[in-house]
Amino acid sequence: MVKAVVLGASGGIGQPLSLLLKANPSVTQLGLYDIVNTPGVAADLSHISTPAKVQGFLPADNGLEKVLTGAELVVIPAGIPRKPGMTRDDLFKINAGICRDLAAGVAKYAPKAFVLVISNPVNSTVPIVSEILKQHGVYDPKRIFGVTTLDVVRASTFVAEKLGDLSLSKEVVVPVVGGHSGVTIVPLLSQSSHPLPDGDHSELINRIQFGGDEVVKAKDGAGSATLSMAYAGAEFANAIIRGAFGEEKGIIVPTFVNLAADASGGEALKKELGADLDFFSARVEIGKGGVEKIHGLGKVTEAEKELVAKAVIDLKTNIDTGVQFVKGGKL
Ligand SMILES: NC(=O)C1=CN([C@@H]2O[C@H](COP(=O)(O)OP(=O)(O)OC[C@H]3O[C@@H](n4cnc5c(N)ncnc54)[C@H](O)[C@@H]3O)[C@@H](O)[C@H]2O)C=CC1
Numbered sequence: 001m002v003k004a005v006v007l008g009a010s011g012g013i014g015q016p017l018s019l020l021l022k023a024n025p026s027v028t029q030l031g032l033y034d035i036v037n038t039p040g041v042a043a044d045l046s047h048i049s050t051p052a053k054v055q056g057f058l059p060a061d062n063g064l065e066k067v068l069t070g071a072e073l074v075v076i077p078a079g080i081p082r083k084p085g086m087t088r089d090d091l092f093k094i095n096a097g098i099c100r101d102l103a104a105g106v107a108k109y110a111p112k113a114f115v116l117v118i119s120n121p122v123n124s125t126v127p128i129v130s131e132i133l134k135q136h137g138v139y140d141p142k143r144i145f146g147v148t149t150l151d152v153v154r155a156s157t158f159v160a161e162k163l164g165d166l167s168l169s170k171e172v173v174v175p176v177v178g179g180h181s182g183v184t185i186v187p188l189l190s191q192s193s194h195p196l197p198d199g200d201h202s203e204l205i206n207r208i209q210f211g212g213d214e215v216v217k218a219k220d221g222a223g224s225a226t227l228s229m230a231y232a233g234a235e236f237a238n239a240i241i242r243g244a245f246g247e248e249k250g251i252i253v254p255t256f257v258n259l260a261a262d263a264s265g266g267e268a269l270k271k272e273l274g275a276d277l278d279f280f281s282a283r284v285e286i287g288k289g290g291v292e293k294i295h296g297l298g299k300v301t302e303a304e305k306e307l308v309a310k311a312v313i314d315l316k317t318n319i320d321t322g323v324q325f326v327k328g329g330k331l
Pocket residue numbers: 007008009010011012013014033034035036077078079080081082091095098101102117118119120121122147148149150151180223224225226229
């Protein structure tokens with residue numbers, strides 16, 4: 001019994017993600033919002049024989065207010081995607097403003113919703129959304145998540161491929177921590193549920209870190225990952241639905257959160273990182289209120305420690321960029 005909303009529902013990610021949410025039996029209302037095409041997407045999805053009542057809204061006639069009123073789970077894939085030659089940070093100029101405006105809507109009309117941020121650069125857009133909610137006095141760090149699940153999905157797939165059996169990919173669990181861009185993506189292969197043979201895994205690590213580029217290149221100007229992202233986004237949304245709205249305990253997923261969301265777990269993780277970072281993608285246990293527990297890195301190899309150290313440097317800049325965008329008064 002969850003009212004889910006997709007902001008950016010007509011896009012490459014938005015449409016298949018909305019389809020997967022419509023197919024989720026726990027979703028009973030599905031609100032779609034975009035600056036274009038939502039009436040059509042909503043009409044199309046509404047013919048599917050699953051419980052969710054689907055409605056589409058555009059900015060006219062207070063569409064944002066209407067879609068967000070009563071929303072419990074808000075997923076944000078609104079924003080431009082990369083083209084070859086661009087980094088995720090190159091998207092900041094446009095997507096920062098989009099996320100700021102949508103976050104203001106969430107603050108006003110759905111202040112208690114769980115917010116799942118997909119728009120890139122995630123390392124900066126999550127701080128932006130958080131700062132806006134703070135400004136409106138409704139910030140609960142336990143409820144705001146950067147979606148890094150695609151990195152986890154890629155790690156499972158590529159490790160299964162390496163093991164020569166793709167059918168394992170649904171079972172393989174590899175924690176991926178840090179953030180969501182290039183070297184901030186840190187797969188902890190030493191903790192894989194299905195260990196790899198000893199040897200040099202730098203190529204595999206690089207493929208997980210730069211999996212997004214592989215898709216951008218293959219799409220050759222037509223955007224970035226959409227279908228795999230929709231799959232990953234729906235998986236993450238379902239983890240929140242099961243852990244926060246259902247009775248399930250012990251759901252642990254990597255996601256980019258404010259480390260203040262669990263003071264003791266967050267502080268312990270900062271000590272492990274040797275850095276005073278506000279946000280980090282950690283393994284997070286999901287409970288009724290959202291973030292229940294932030295887990296530490298666990299046992300990592302020397303090589304993984306180095307990867308984490310590199311990630312921390314970029315993360316600090318990315319987070320500051322997001323915070324300064326809001327605090328710098330460009331509102
Ligand atoms: N977190 C992750 O792992 C991933 C994130 N992404 C990011 O997701 C974002 C969306 O990617 P795509 O769906 O491929 O792009 P897209 O261009 O196909 O779709 C974006 C949609 O957002 C809409 N939009 C723009 N401004 C809006 C606003 N103010 N309010 C509501 N809707 C608005 C557009 O009309 C469009 O329908 C990009 O920033 C991309 O980089 C993509 C893949 C993975």
